[in-house]
Amino acid sequence: MRRILFVDDEPMVLDGLRRTLRTMGKEWQMEYATSGREALEILAARVFDVLVTDMRMPGMDGCQLLNHVRELYPHTVRIILSGQSDKEELLKSIEPVHLYLSKPCDAEILKATLARTFAVRHLLENDSLAEVISKIQSLPSLPSLYYEIIDEIRSADGSLARVGDIISKDLGMSAKILQLVNSSFFGLATHISSPAKAVSLLGLETIKALVLGIKIFSGFSSSDLPCYSIATLWDHSLATACLAREIARHLNLTQDEIEDSFLAGLLHDIGKLILLDRLPEACGKIAEVASSTECPVSQAEKKVLGTTHGRIGAYLLGIWGFSESVVNAVAFHHCPGECPNDALSALTAVYLANQCQGKNDPGNINKTVNFDLDYLSKSGIDRIEELLLTCSDPCRLGENGGCEDSFRR
Template sequence: MKKSVLFVDDDQNMLDALRRMLRPMSQEWDQHFVRSGDEALVVLACNNVDVVMTDMRMPGMDGGQLLKIIQEARPDVVRIVLSGHADYNMVMRSVKQAHQFLTKPCSADDIRETLERAYNLRRILTNESAKNIVSRIETLPSLPDLYLRVVEEVQKEDGNLGTVARIISEDPAMTAAILKMVNSSFFGFFRPLTNPAQAVNLLGTEIIKGLILSAHLFSVFDFSRFPRYSMDVLVDHSLATGRIASAIATFEGMPPEMVDECFIAGMLHDVGKLILASRFEVEYLGILATVRNENRTVWEVEREVLATSHAELGAYLLGLWNLPGAVVDALAFHHEPGLAGCGRDFTPLTAVHAANALEHELRIINKDYAQHPPDPAYLEHMGLTSHLPQWKELCSAIYSQQNGQD
C-alpha cells in the first residue's frame, strides 16, 4: 500500500510548488493538495492519510483549528505545521495540536526527509495491536513551547547562549526543574548551579534541550495515583542512565555530538512508562502488580498485556517530535538491541542498553523486579564483550563520585 500525505495551504502557488518539488515521490506517496480546512476534512474522510502538513494562516478554518479536529478524530495521523516566520505566535498557540514544525521556505529534501521519518515511525509499532494502543491515546504529550523557543534561538545565525538562558529563566517552574536535575550528584559539579546561564554554559544547548523535554514529561504525569511508583526514583534512574551512557560513549572514543545523544537518549529512555501509566492507569497498575508478584521485567509484561512496551511508545513519541533517529532507535530497542539491525557500529543504542542494565544491576530499586543484564549475544556481535568489565568500573566510579558528593 502506498503512503499518503495531505498538504493544506490557501496559497495555490505554494501548493503548485509543492506538487512540482515532490513529483519524484509520486510512485511512493499518494499526494493530496487542498486549499482549505473544510476540503482537508473531506479528503481525510475518504482516504487513509498517514501525514497532514498544513499552513497555519488560512481564511475560515485556520491550521490550528484543523489540527485540533484531526487530533480528536484521527489521532493516528502525524500532524506537521509548515508555516512562515510571521506565523510564529499562531504556531505557539497550536503547539498542543502539532507533532512537528517546518518553516517556509523549505527544500524538497527537508520535506521528503520529514515525511519519511514520520512514516517510518510505524516500524517501531511492530503489530496492529500496538498501533491500536497508540490510536486509543487521545493526545500524546506535545513539544513544550519553551523547547521550541530554544530551538529557534539556537538555529539563528546570531543565536547566543545568553538568550537561551534568558528564555529558560522566563519559565520559573522549568528553571527550578532543570536546576534540580543539574544539581543532582550525577552531573558531578563541585558547587551548585544557581541560574540557567550557568547550566547552559556548562552543559551546552543539546543537553539543555534534553533536560527541558525530560522536565516537561515528568511534570505532566500525576504520580499520586501510583503510591508504589516514585517520581524521584525514576528521575534519578533516568539521569544516572544518561550519565553512564555518555561516560561509556566517551570511553569508547565517540565524538561529542554522539556523547550528547547518548546522554539525551539515556535520560529519556523510560518516558514511555509515563505515557502508558497516565493513559492506561488500570492496566498499568495490574502490570506493575504482575511484575512484582511473578518477578518479571516491566517491558515483558507491558507487551503481554498491551501488545507494546514503554520502549516502543517512548520512541514513537520522540520520533513524532523529530528527535535524531539514533536517539529514537536507542529508546525503541534499549531492551532488545539485537532487533535494531544497526550493524556493528557503536551507537547511542549500545550505550543506553548497557547503561540501563548496569544501573539497575548496581542499584536495585525493587527486589521483586527481575534483572535484565546486558545482552551477551549483542555484545559479542558488536565485539564489545571484553569491554563490559570496564564499563562496570565506569558505572561504579560514577556512583562512588555521587556518594562522595552526597
C-alpha cells in the first residue's frame, strides 16, 4: 500500500481529489490536510511515500512545507499541485520540489504521475539510498563547463544558442533544466527531451535567474577517482548519446524515442555522478572491490550498495519526472533483460551504444563486447554487427566535436 498526503487550503479541491481518486483506494491510501501545520502533524504520525501540496496557502505556504519535509522526511517524494502562474513565485519554489503539476490538472495525469513515482520506488529498495537521492536538488557540473556557462550568462552579448550548447554538454545541467521544463513549471505543454530546446523555451532571462539567482548549477570539486574518471565520464556520456541517437534512427524508432535515446544516452551514467558527489567513500570501496575481484563496476556496485549506478540515476530522474522511457533506459542500460518492458525502445539504443562505447572505456580491461542476445532477439534485432557498423561511423569521426553540430539539429 502506497501512502499519499494531499495538502490544499481549499477544502473543495481536496473533496474533488478524494472523489476522483476514489477508485485508486484499493492500491493507495490517501489522506488530506488543509494547512501546512496539519500536514506536518499527519506526517509525524505515519510514513508517506508522496506529498502533493498546493503552493499558496495562508500561514505556512507549500514551499515552506516542502522544505520542512525535505529535512524531516527526505524519502517522501515532494510534488506541488498549484494554480500559481507567476514566474517569480514559481522560481522561489523550485528548490525543494521534485515535481510540479499545475492546476487544473487532469485526474488521469495526476494518477499517471503518482503511479510513475511509485513505479520508480521499485527501482530502489534501499531506503537510505533513496533518502540521499531525494535530497538532491542539483548535480555538479564539469568545472570547465560550469565556468563557461557563468561567463556566457554574465557577458553582455550572451547568446541563448551558446548557453544551450554548453548545457547540452553537461550531465548535471541537462538533467536539471529538463526537470524544470518538463515539470510544467513554466506551463509548456509539450514534452521536451532536448536540453538545447529547453533552454530556448525558457529564454535567457529565466536561465539567468535560475543560474545566477537560485544557483541551480554548481561546479564539481571532488577529486578524480580512478574508475569514475570525471572527464572520461563526460566524454563517454556524450559519445553514447550521439551513438544511441544514430542507432535509434536506424531502428526506425519514433521521433520521441530518438530524442529519448539521445537524452538517456547522455544521462545513463548520472548514477555515477550521484555516487561521486554524495557517496565518495562508497565509490572508493566499489573501485577497490572491482580491481581486487576483477569484476565489472556494476557488479562491484551490487556487492557494496546492493544496487547499480543505473538504478540510482534512474531513481533520481524518475522522481524528477523524466519519462518512463528515459528512466528505464538509464536504469537497465547494463542489463536490459531486467527491464519489465522488452519491446524495441530507447533502452535498446542506449544499451547498444553503451556497449560499443565500452570498447573505448579505459576502465574496460579486456576490450571485448558481449551482447545480451536473448534481450536483443526479443526486441527483434538479429543482425547487430551490421547495425553497429552503419551507426558507429558518424560518431567515431569527431568524438565530441562531431557531436556538437548535431546538438543544434
